[in-house]
Amino acid sequence: MVKRIVVSFMLAAGVLCFSAAGVRAQAEAEGKTIFSYKKELGMTDQQEKDLHVAIDGFQKYFEDSKVTLSGVEKSISELITTKGDLKQIKVKIDELAKIKADLTFKDIETSRNVETILKTEQIEQWKKIQTETMEMMRKQMSEQQTSASVPPPPAPVKK
Numbered sequence: 827m828v829k830r831i832v833v834s835f836m837l838a839a840g841v842l843c844f845s846a847a848g849v850r851a852q853a854e855a856e857g858k859t860i861f862s863y864k865k866e867l868g869m870t871d872q873q874e875k876d877l878h879v880a881i882d883g884f885q886k887y888f889e890d891s892k893v894t895l896s897g898v899e900k901s902i903s904e905l906i907t908t909k910g911d912l913k914q915i916k917v918k919i920d921e922l923a924k925i926k927a928d929l930t931f932k933d934i935e936t937s938r939n940v941e942t943i944l945k946t947e948q949i950e951q952w953k954k955i956q957t958e959t960m961e962m963m964r965k966q967m968s969e970q971q972t973s974a975s976v977p978p979p980p981a982p983v984k985k
Contacts, residue, residue, distance in 0.1 A: 863955055867948045876943045884936040891929045898922045 860867070864874060902918045904910070941949065 858959075860952060863952070866955070867944075867951050869944075869948065873943055873948075877940065880936055880939045880943065884932060887932050888929065891925055895922065895925055898925065 860877065861869075861874060863869075869877075898918055898921050902915060902922065905915045905918060944952070
């Protein structure tokens with residue numbers, strides 16, 4: 827369920843999106859989503875319920891689209907590998923583009939729906955939380971890279 831909520835906030839309009847993979851991974855690992863901040867955002871029970879409806883609807887659409895995309899991509903790959911008919915390849919590429927366009931539109935539509943559920947102050951607070959989380963993740967990733975690039979000290983020599 828956490829993954830479902832996190833993924834649904836990868837909104838193309840960018841209003842409520844986690845824009846870095848690390849932030850999404852951190853949120854998943856910690857189990858933190860917008861619902862984790864219900865109190866801080868002053869979210870009502872009705873808002874929470876409405877958000878779940880919007881997000882669950884998008885998530886189902888997203889999962890269905892993922893399966894379809896995978897199948898179409900596989901078909902394209904097979905057609906290319908077997909030197910299939912160019913017209914068939916074009917049809918599959920157009921199909922792939924339509925699925926991606928529809929998914930992007932549904933994402934934007936969901937984002938706009940979320941914007942009508944939350945108050946302006948709540949959206950601003952959520953953006954602030956996301957920014958802080960992103961900064962924390964950047965710092966952690968930077969620290970990990972620094973510590974990974976420094977070789978460990980040599981083992982002490984026993985006499």
